[in-house]
Amino acid sequence: MIQMKNSSLIVYYSWIGSTEVVAKEIQRLTGFEIQRIEEKKNRKLGKIPGAAMGAFLGLKSRIKPMDFALEEYENIFLGAQVWAGKTSPAINNYLKKASFKGKKVWLFLTKGDEKIPQQVIDSITKRIEKKGGTVIDSMSITTKWDPKVNLPIAREEVEEPVYEWLKKSGFLEG
Ligand SMILES: Cc1cc2nc3c(=O)[nH]c(=O)nc-3n(C[C@H](O)[C@H](O)[C@H](O)COP(=O)(O)O)c2cc1C
Numbered sequence: 001m002i003q004m005k006n007s008s009l010i011v012y013y014s015w016i017g018s019t020e021v022v023a024k025e026i027q028r029l030t031g032f033e034i035q036r037i038e039e040k041k042n043r044k045l046g047k048i049p050g051a052a053m054g055a056f057l058g059l060k061s062r063i064k065p066m067d068f069a070l071e072e073y074e075n076i077f078l079g080a081q082v083w084a085g086k087t088s089p090a091i092n093n094y095l096k097k098a099s100f101k102g103k104k105v106w107l108f109l110t111k112g113d114e115k116i117p118q119q120v121i122d123s124i125t126k127r128i129e130k131k132g133g134t135v136i137d138s139m140s141i142t143t144k145w146d147p148k149v150n151l152p153i154a155r156e157e158v159e160e161p162v163y164e165w166l167k168k169s170g171f172l173e174g
Helices: 018-030 048-056 089-097 118-130 155-168
Strands: 008-012 033-036 075-081 104-111 134-142
Touching (some): 008 018, 018 033, 018 075, 089 118
Parallel strands (some): 008 033, 008 075, 075 104
């Protein structure tokens, strides 16, 4: 696989791990740098009502220090997920803190429902555009999450859609 563009960053939040599987697959195929958005407090697995409520209310959670300036990057691959039909509190805070001015943003989302999460795509897009960034494209993957097991999606299940998306978008050759 030949990398066609430089200065691209993959940045993502993942609680259960599925968005991380997608992020790491993008990283594996492109070699781009990767950063994880981490909450300061330890969100215990299984505490779903609190998580859903925070997302539903549009709250922002405290996140650990990271690169919010994004100065050296042209493309930002942003990974998020659907919580209660909305974005997670960690993503809400990241969208507030990060500097998207002049950035090309590529969204990758995971969700439990089959349907495309258009509301979430639109709401993230709005926040990025407000800060002078452009969302070029988005993709979403259904993860069939079972709260009793809390297992992330298998890499093999995301390989093809991720590959096709990157290829279509001009990030891969061959
Ligand atoms: C608190 C919570 C709320 C969720 N709400 C929705 C929802 O409204 N719609 C949906 O399609 N999936 C929903 N899901 C499923 C997640 O979007 C899906 O499992 C996603 O892959 C999780 O990403 P992660 O594994 O990176 O944490 C929810 C999951 C959690 C934990």
